[in-house]
Amino acid sequence: MAQPMIGIFGGTFNPIHIGHVRAAIEVAEALDLAAVEFVPAARPPHKTGEPVLDFPLRLSLCQAAVAGLAAFSVNPMERDRPGPSYTWDTLTSLAVSRPEDSFCFIMGMADLLHIASWKNGRRLGRLAHLAVHAREGLGLEAFCAFLAANASAMEALPTPDPALWTLPNGHVLHFVPVARLDISASDIRDRWLRRKRIEGLVCDAVLLELKNHADALTAGWGRPVTA
Numbered sequence: 001m002a003q004p005m006i007g008i009f010g011g012t013f014n015p016i017h018i019g020h021v022r023a024a025i026e027v028a029e030a031l032d033l034a035a036v037e038f039v040p041a042a043r044p045p046h047k048t049g050e051p052v053l054d055f056p057l058r059l060s061l062c063q064a065a066v067a068g069l070a071a072f073s074v075n076p077m078e079r080d081r082p083g084p085s086y087t088w089d090t091l092t093s094l095a096v097s098r099p100e101d102s103f104c105f106i107m108g109m110a111d112l113l114h115i116a117s118w119k120n121g122r123r124l125g126r127l128a129h130l131a132v133h134a135r136e137g138l139g140l141e142a143f144c145a146f147l148a149a150n151a152s153a154m155e156a157l158p159t160p161d162p163a164l165w166t167l168p169n170g171h172v173l174h175f176v177p178v179a180r181l182d183i184s185a186s187d188i189r190d191r192w193l194r195r196k197r198i199e200g201l202v203c204d205a206v207l208l209e210l211k212n213h214a215d216a217l218t219a220g221w222g223r224p225v226t227a
Contacts, residue, residue, distance in 0.1 A: 003102040004034035005129060008075075008094065010087055010105070012044045012185070014052050015210065016065045017202045019183035023133045024072070026178040027106050031131060035071040036106070038062045041085035042078040046117070051189070053220040055079060057213055064205035086119040091127040103128040104174075108135035109142055122153040125167030133178045143175045189221050 009024050016038070024036050040062050042055045052058075059076055066072040077093065078085045087105065094103055105128045107115075112132045115121035124130060132143060144162055151157070156165040156173055163175040183201050191198050192210070199207060210217060 005031065005102045005104040007031075007033040007036035007131070008039055008091070008103050008105050008128070009036055010039045010041060010085075010090060010107075012052060013038070013040045013058050013062050014185050015058065015061050015188060015202060016040075016206060017183050017185060017188055018200075019181040021065055021069070021203070022181055023108070023135075023178050024106060025069075027131050027133055027176045028071070030176045031104065031174060033071075033104060035073065037073050037075040038066060039075045039078060039090060042081065043084050045084035045086060045119075051221045053216065057209075057216055057220070061206050061209050064209045065203055067205060087124060088118070088120040088127070091124065095127055104131050105129070106131045106133065108133055109138035110135050112146055113138070113142070116150070116153075122150060123155075125154055125156065125171050125173060126169055127171075129171045130167065130173045131176055132174065133176045134180065137180070139177065140175055147173075192217060193221055 007024065007028055009020070011020065013020065020038075024038070027033070028036050040055065040058050044052065055078070059074065059079070062074045066074060078090065081089070081093070091103065091105060094101070105124060107130070109132055115124070118124075140163060147154075147156060147158075147165060151165070154173070155168045158165055165173040167173050188198050188201050191201075198210075202210070
C-alpha cells in the first residue's frame with residue numbers, strides 16, 4: 001500500500017484568502033492527501049522591501065482560515081528557524097524530523113515558472129512530491145511548456161499522462177487543475193488600505209481577525225488611503 005502523503009502548502013499568506021484554501025482543498029481531493037499543513041514563511045526571501053505583516057499575525061490568520069477543516073492544520077515551524085524561509089530548507093527539515101511521513105509540496109503555476117530563482121528550486125523533487133495547481137489563467141499548456149524546457153534540470157521524466165511526471169527518489173510531479181478564483185493577497189491589501197470591503201475574498205474568521213488587528217495592518221501594510 002502506498003504511503004499516505006501530507007500536503008505542505010508554503011507561502012507568505014499576507015493575508016491568507018479563500019483562493020489559498022480552495023486550492024489546497026482541491027489538490028487534497030485530487031491526490032487523496034491524508035492531510036494538508038499550511039506553513040507560513042517567517043522571513044520570505046522573495047518579499048524583500050514589500051509590506052509584510054508580522055509572522056505571529058499571519059500565523060493566526062492561517063489558523064483562523066483552516067479552523068474546522070478536517071485534516072487541515074497550520075505548522076509554525078518557520079517561527080523558530082533562523083535566516084530566510086527557503087522551501088529547500090523547510091522540506092529538508094521535515095524529511096529529517098519526520099522520516100516516517102511522505103510529503104507533497106503544493107505550489108501555484110506562477111511559482112513553478114519562477115522556481116529556478118529559488119534555493120535549489122529545480123531540485124525540490126529530490127525531497128518531496130510536487131503538486132502544481134493552475135493559477136492566474138496558467139494551466140496545463142503552461143505546465144507542459146515549462147517541463148519541455150526544464151525537465152532535464154528537474155530530473156523529471158514524462159509519463160503517458162502530460163499532467164504527471166516522475167521525479168528522483170520515487171517522487172512525482174502532478175499538475176492539478178482547480179477552479180479559477182482570481183483573488184490575490186496584493187489586491188486584498190490594496191482594498192483594505194482604500195477602505196473597500198473584502199467580504200467574500202477571505203473567510204469570516206480571517207475577516208474578524210483582520211478587523212481585530214486593524215492597527216497592526218496599518219503598520220504592516222502602510223497608511224490607509226482614500227479611494
